[in-house]
Amino acid sequence: MDWERSYQNNEIPWEKGQPAPPLVEYLEKNKISGHVLVPGCGTGHDVRLLASRGCHTHGIDISSTAIDLAHQYPKPEFGTATYRLVDFLASDNNLPTRHYDFVVEHTCFCAIQPSQRSAYIKAVHRSLKPGGYLLAILFTHLEEPGGPPYSTTPAEIETYFTPMFTIEQYWRPTRFHEGRDNEESMYLMKRRDLSKH
Numbered sequence: 001m002d003w004e005r006s007y008q009n010n011e012i013p014w015e016k017g018q019p020a021p022p023l024v025e026y027l028e029k030n031k032i033s034g035h036v037l038v039p040g041c042g043t044g045h046d047v048r049l050l051a052s053r054g055c056h057t058h059g060i061d062i063s064s065t066a067i068d069l070a071h072q073y074p075k076p077e078f079g080t081a082t083y084r085l086v087d088f089l090a091s092d093n094n095l096p097t098r099h100y101d102f103v104v105e106h107t108c109f110c111a112i113q114p115s116q117r118s119a120y121i122k123a124v125h126r127s128l129k130p131g132g133y134l135l136a137i138l139f140t141h142l143e144e145p146g147g148p149p150y151s152t153t154p155a156e157i158e159t160y161f162t163p164m165f166t167i168e169q170y171w172r173p174t175r176f177h178e179g180r181d182n183e184e185s186m187y188l189m190k191r192r193d194l195s196k197h
């Protein structure tokens with residue numbers, strides 16, 4: 001998938017012009033604070049939503065056009081929203097390690113090849129502070145085979161993530177982008193400290 005070409009050609013059906021409804025719903029009842037990383041942020045709607053709640057939010061994307069578009073939005077009044085061109089999966093990408101309080105995932109995990117999932121999970125672990133959290137909105141109930149978006153199952157998520165994370169909460173959100181009804185699940189996972197093992 002050539003993400004940069006999709007943005008250049010304006011072939012971006014995932015771009016909804018607003019933050020992810022499951023994240024909006026979560027933030028109505030729960031607080032996220034501190035330094036937050038949003039991998040595969042696209043044009044940055046989730047980044048700005050989190051900043052508006054007071055977070056210091058850093059959005060990264062592999063497409064320079066997406067990052068340019070993100071920079072064109074007004075800065076949020078609270079918190080901070082910054083954007084940078086970064087390949088999240090590259091181990092030498094100069095992202096700070098053990099730095100973020102939260103990683104907020106929405107439509108990046110489903111965008112990468114299933115063979116890259118292990119690199120993704122290592123990248124989340126590397127980015128988070130000890131005791132940090134991954135809040136993930138994942139496609140778990142898509143009918144179509146193949147991708148992107150690549151669906152996954154709750155059983156696969158447990159297999160992939162539990163070596164490095166403890167799943168503290170799992171639930172089904174009730175708000176979705178149009179056309180994505182009941183396709184997503186949410187997970188709150190705590191980074192495990194692997195140095196103790």
Ligand SMILES: C[S@@+](CC[C@H](N)C(=O)[O-])C[C@H]1O[C@@H](n2cnc3c(N)ncnc32)[C@H](O)[C@@H]1O
Pocket residue numbers: 003004014015016039040041042043060061062063066086087088089106107108111112
């Ligand atoms: C389906 S889009 C979702 C974008 C945004 N989260 C949204 O909901 O509008 C997936 C995004 O992940 C980005 N992406 C794919 N692979 C990436 C990688 N290795 N590192 C960083 N971003 C990546 C793509 O450029 C694209 O913007």
